[in-house]
Amino acid sequence: MVKRVIPKMSSTDLPPKEKLFHYPFSASLKAGVAQRNIDPPIGIRAASWGAAKSHVATGLHRDITTTALAVLHGSTPLYLVTVDWGWWQGVKDDLNIRGKVIAGLGIKEDQLQLHLTHTHAGPNTACDVAHLEGGELLAPYHQFAVDSIISACKEAKDGAIAATITWAYGKCDLAVNRELPCGEVDIVGFNPGVEADDTLTVGRVSDSSGKIIATVVNYACHPTTLAWQNTDVSPDFIGAAREMVEQKTGAPMLFLQGASGDLAPRDGYVGNHEIADKNGRILGFASLAVLEKMIPSGKAMRFKNRVESGALLGEWEDFAFQSSTFTDAVRLDIDVPLQDLPTFEELEERWKDIDAGARETRLARARKLRTGYVLENQRAKHPVWIWAWGDAIIVGQPGEAYSFFQTELRRRHPDRVIFVLNCTNGPGYVYIPTPDAYSRFRYQSWQTLLEVGALELITDEVSAAIARMPKSVK
């Protein structure tokens, strides 16, 4: 038997101090999770596409769910809730759900980030279309969803336990740029000439024994695989991704849509569910790869010793460490400039030559967008919720920000893991495009009410707020 020689280490045998330890991004909090199926009835109104010939659901591709993660900020619960729905068209629709959830939970508005995954194959969120085909099923369904969200939030809060969350970035190649120059204008379609942000942000919530109780996946990609040809309700690619991750971890997964204003799957605008599932697996496998690389919950790594072998080797070992317990919750109302908005008559004139159905869809959207958001003097207050959970920052806002928002925040704050959420709370259900979108007259720039520069302004304000939050000291 040969004894392995581990030389006694003097300080000169050790790596420099900054290379002696490796800490994961993490948080030590009280957290709970709960999930509910909120499948709508067949026949419900599911009108997401102007080009669709049918606006009611004829079937269900995969379950529509809502998942709530409750985290205690001091003694105050914060609720991060995700729902497999598309988007709010206006304040009334938003408050019809979110307002009731807030009231039902008896909490303040800022304790809830109610996020929509942005599937384009979900039941409608509008509360003023009961007169349209399938619309009569919306009110009872919305009430069912409200009850389910409240119940999930309560279960999550009541079941909150001491938890460790490990945060990490990965990469996923599902999304491509979707701003395709066609002559003088850009249309919404795959553009092979521009690279997409591929950042995938993942959180793993574990109990004190290391058992996973939830995962959080934040990725920026329009769920527009299923389009006008599809008449089944579906979470789009999120469905298959979630199924894979949940099967592997045995715990609910919250999907959070990133700043995907300019991003979508390369394979999209189809009626084929298999393509949605294929897209989901791209994300699902990428998410599993990130989860697999994480250090065991509650552990960090430190240099252990040198080992003489064929080469001079160095061993590392895991050790228990206390993650940051820091939490914070900030709301910003950022003063943003609005465009010189056309009157509705002008919009009618602009769209007079297109298909009547498509024109009505656009006009109705334009009216609802402005209510409750547009202030006098061509300004609006764009709300942003910024929550710090240990080393992670969760930035939620109602608009459809371009990916610049997330790439820039992450670039400016490399020492934190930043989740960036579109389609969260309200009002301000508008695109937040980059300046070139305005100059190319893209859909996003005429859908939005915001003036060029709003994205940069919001990014700067959020970045400054993040910088004010203390970092954990290792």
Added chain:
Amino acid sequence: MASIDSPNASLTPGITHWREAMSALRAGVSQREFTPKVGIASGIWGASKKSRSESVHIGLFLTAIAREDEGGRRSFIVGIDLCVLGCAECADDMLEQIAKGVGVSRDQILFSSSHTHAVPMPCIHRAKKDGSELVPEFRELIIKKTIEACIDAASKIADVDITWGYGHCDLAVNRDLPCGSAEVVAFNPEIIADDTVTVGRVSTRDGKIIATIANYACHPTTLAWDNMAISPDYIGMARKLVEAETGAPMLFLQGASGELSPRNQYSGDTDLADRNGAILGHAVISTLKAMQSPGCGLRWNGIVESGALLGEWHEEKVSGSSQAKEIRIDVPVRVKEWKSIEQLREEWAGIDADALEERINRATRLRIGYESGAEVTHPVWIWQWGEAIFVAQPGEAYSYIQTELRKRNPGRIIFVVNLTNAPGLFYLPIRTAYNAPAYQAWQTLLAPGCIEAVTDQVDKELKKI
């Protein structure tokens, strides 16, 4: 469903057809298991307490892809669960026998070790240890199974489509850690590792996947001196996952991983090897899933008037390039002024006796065919298979070669493969590794500047393709 009546119907993008890098070739694939008998001396760790293997974690496999050109000439890429081929003499003999058995010249085969460190070394000149008696038999098995697989792959040659793509994988970290007076081979959290994974999907003309190729740079050193199981290391689980997903063999090719390894390693726990394998396996599958259907690209289908003005792309059948060219270059490099074996023995006198003998044996066998300070050449095989290029060489190059070649040739899919063929079974470190000094710099026979010379020369050849 393009809106052909729309006033916008004539809007068309500048590019109306798009596809990934693709190749249309004639190729076949075959896989063989060659797990040796338990009890064989396994592992290559100087710090090992025992030499005799006690179990099999996951079986060892070799995978061969045969390609045939228009004139009927055949060439082969073989990926095998080996660490290295042994000393120069053993490597030479094995490669010679394989080429002869397959009936081709040595330059028509890229025989590439995955570099798992939990397998027997097929070298009969190592210090005799418990289980060494089974090594000659193991060598014969490798040769026999490789010849079998190559011949079988050649017999299955048919028209295939290959789709190529880059993905990302976070398994590897940098492993050059400054530590007191020297660099040790250990996780260095301060340096970001290259995360590129290069993937190929081989399918028949009717769309059935018959093989995948994965090229990733990361030392398979999860399992180390405490492990007594025969194992492909992380490659085992990665391959299992990918093969279960595709129903076809996966050929793994070790990238330029001279300074890259898993973050969690040097373990006796095979579950850790599986977890590391799952990181790679899931990343490879994610990349495969992101590919268009086999043999397909996209064509512009027109605009659709909806809530927004949308643009539709549809899949269409396309073929990639069938251009192929296979060359070998011999790059002039200089051997460093080395210390004599006696000097090394003196220098290492304080260390564990087994570790010392392992080092002396390695150094001695490595020097066969080389002289201190001499001008020599380092072989590199550059194979263009349609729209992918394989750059393979025998050494353990640092990731510089792959990141640099890919940076200088951004439109190309480049597989960079270490530990392929022979001679030249030593590290190709970057200049700064010689300053520290890192293990790799004292293991290598080459003087500073070798990897830069090889990279520049290969780049020149790539520019000609």
